Amino acid sequence: MSAATDDPPWARRLLIALACVLGVLIFLAPLAAIFVEALRRGLEPALEAIAEPDALAAMRLTLLVAAIAVPVNTLGGLAASWAIAKFDFPGRRLLVTLIELPFSVSPVISGLVYVLIFGAQGWFGEWLRDRDIQIIFALPGLVLATTFVTFPFVARTLLPLMQEQGREEEEAAATLGAGGLQTFLRVTLPNVKWALLGGVLLCNARAMGEFGAVAVVSGHIRGQTNTMPLHVEILYNEYMFVGAFAVASLLALLGLVTLGAKAVLEYWTSRPIGMGA
């Protein structure tokens, strides 16, 4: 760095100190507060709250919902990135915009749209009631709302990389006689595997932590349609603060593990994986 582009030492020290203090206050203090509140009365009550049957049921449900929503969006994201990056067809930019659309929709609206279709007064409400099929206030509704809010994650991590890598390798494989599936599995997939893993991790973290969208479509039935974030809310509203923060710290740990895994992947591939922006 030359003197011309250097800030004076006092300014540099001031800015670094300011950023560090604000960073601790804005980002670190909330994280610390969760664990401190969870352990307020020691480790035992926190562990009890986590091992309680309703909490365990919420964890199972959260895992189940993510286990359906994440593969659906992984498959869709792979298909979309492959189609957009490897082929020419009109409307590709529109397609990208539409795929990213769920990120600009409020989580509450993401749940609301499924109520409008499958709820009691919805388009298929009567039809479903006659057949005794429940979507809203049941597992399918939770899965749909979660799939909506986590929709773009895999596609948006893969697409820029696939576009950068171009089509030469796939075209070479095709020229040598490889079929579409073979080309995809042997050429494309190995080239993008780390980005794919990154996208899946982010998608999963959001799926397990989603609150607003599932709050609308869950009937808040304890032990049945309560995911972990909803269980946190119920405990909090019942003034079971230690329990609420104990379950919340599990979700916070999930976020921290995801951040750590993201950092490792970025270090390996020396490519940033965008989180939310």
Next chain:
Amino acid sequence: MTAATARAPRQALPGLGLSLGVTLAWLGLIVLIPLSALAIKPWSLGIGGIAAVLLDERVLAAFRLSFGTALLAAAISLPLGLLFAWVITRYRFPGRRLLDAMVDLPFALPTAVAGLALTALFAGNGWLGAPLAAAFGWQVAYRPAGVLVALVFVALPFVIRSVEPVLRDLALEGEEAAATLGATRTQTLRRVVLPALAPSLCTGFGLGFGRAVGEYGSVIFIAGNMPMVTEIAPLLIVLKLEQYDDAAAAAIGLAMLVLAFLILLLLNLVQRGLRRGRA
């Protein structure tokens, strides 16, 4: 003819039909058809019915709070985001990587968890709430200020992550040239660096606002949800649904999306002006 022969092998790559088919089915079933329900449902109330829902005092107050605090939160995030992005990209100091990682925490923490944490921090007896009350008599939790705090928390990382790559790629030559020509450091920053960053600040503002305006989980715990005072628009959708008034909920949802879209469109025009101004 040359164009045709050049394109022929490209499209010879098999799999377009299948991958595009999967993409369109996935997009249509999960996103487009459900969103079309949001566009259609409110009209079952008629224009008058929609107007009655939206012009209700409580709904208007919620829109003012949601859009006002989201815009304010995005605006507050601009100088804060610039500070973090500047310090992370321009300076080397112990703890820099940690600071860089910390910035992603709002993306990584589930919204309900963030909401609980912020409430604990800013409550009357919280680590930040108690000193603020003692020193300035400020109450943050269960006030509009609490909504603002939560929205800054979710919007700030968008500004930082939008500005950071531009700042990193910004060649130092421009700053050097300005300094050589006799500009002071302040002049250089104001005339050279800031204009170069303006479009990315705009992008970050838009992303942060877009996220903040629809935010639910981080806000409802700290807001206290008092009608007319700290009730956000997404919460009204939830309340309307609890009263089985789906059409009113859809009307509020559609109005939120349209209004947010218009604001982002306006921002896009501003951004284009900024880009053109530089070129």
